[in-house]
Amino acid sequence: MKPIIAVTMGDPSSIGAELSVKAMARKDIYENCKPLIVGDFSVMEEAKAILGMDDIRLNPIQDVKDAVFTHGTIDVYDMKLIKGSDIQFGEIKALYGDAAFQYVVKAIELAKTGEVDATVTNAISKESINLAGHHFAGHTEIYAHYTETKDYAMMLVHNNLRVVHVSTHVSLREACDRVKKERVLKCIELANEACRMIGIEEPTVAVAGLNPHAGENGMFGHEEIEEIIPAIEEAKSKNIKVEGPVPPDTVFPKALGGWYDVVVVMYHDQGHIPLKTVGFVYDKDLNKWKAVEGVNITLGLPIIRVSVDHGTAFDQAGKGTASEISLVNSIQYAIEFSRNKK
Secondary structure (H helix, E strand, O other): OOOEEEEEOOOOOOOHHHHHHHHHOOHHHHHHOEEEEEEOHHHHHHHHHHHOOOOOEEEEEOOHHHOOOOOOEEEEEEOOOOOHHHOOOOOOOHHHHHHHHHHHHHHHHHHHOOOOOEEEEOOOOHHHHHHOOOOOOOHHHHHHHHOOOOOOEEEEEEOOEEEEEOOOOOOHHHHHHOOOHHHHHHHHHHHHHHHHHOOOOOOOEEEEOOOHHHHOOOOOOOHHHHHHHHHHHHHHHOOOOEEEEEOHHHHHHHHHOOOOOEEEEOOHHHHHHHHHHHHEEEEOOOOEEEEEOOEEEEEOOOOOEEEEOOOOOHHHOOOOOOOOHHHHHHHHHHHHHHHHHO
């Protein structure tokens, strides 16, 4: 049975609505799942007009039961918060932030009640949602709050490169303080479980060091000796195949070479930089992005959440030129997780 996937529209002044229309126009999406957009019908109409996709029909609904899930028709769970004709693309506004936030909360609600099998999120503006009074660092924290989840982690994926973060949206100094045995162990366990859910029967987990050369036996820091190695040893005692700490400057070439199925990284940029280096490709001759790929998965939640691994791209909003590949990949991962969870 095909899983029902709720896709949030993202910030109304971003590329989210355009990407949603582009992704839903693909027949292969409907061959593998039943997708619906959680957002505003009016904004989706505007996006459809920008893209010139007159052959696509939009079906506004107020209940998942009213969705038709047919290729050529996009089901839109209409929140009726924003008028497409009023959108000022690329603007930071509390109005847009509140709408984007409400789309996410509704998707979480639909997943918690079992009306949808998984959720996929388009990009939001952290500044806009905070202007609207919703003080969260991002999607991950919103999902954790509304599902009452304490132990969670972010996993980024591009093809066979996977990274799981010990910490994400905190300062670098605070990130160092958060490298504790209990947290590193939890991330190893979540990484191992996530790989199994996408069909890797016996994953090999690599754990990156925090310091240069993974501390060089205490010469460049003691976090590896005091926190990271004890976490690795305990994970091994639980029959998890794990290696490390591996020096951060060599762990990713090894992962790309197939040595590891997933890498546990210690902080935001340690994981984001290598993944976006391979997933984001800019064509200098054409003066445009050739590829913006990668997905973001929140591990440890009672519901499934996958997201695009790019921002709002305000500079491209309203132009119809942004690539939907990251959103398509996110939907594909949501489908995979849904099937294995069942």
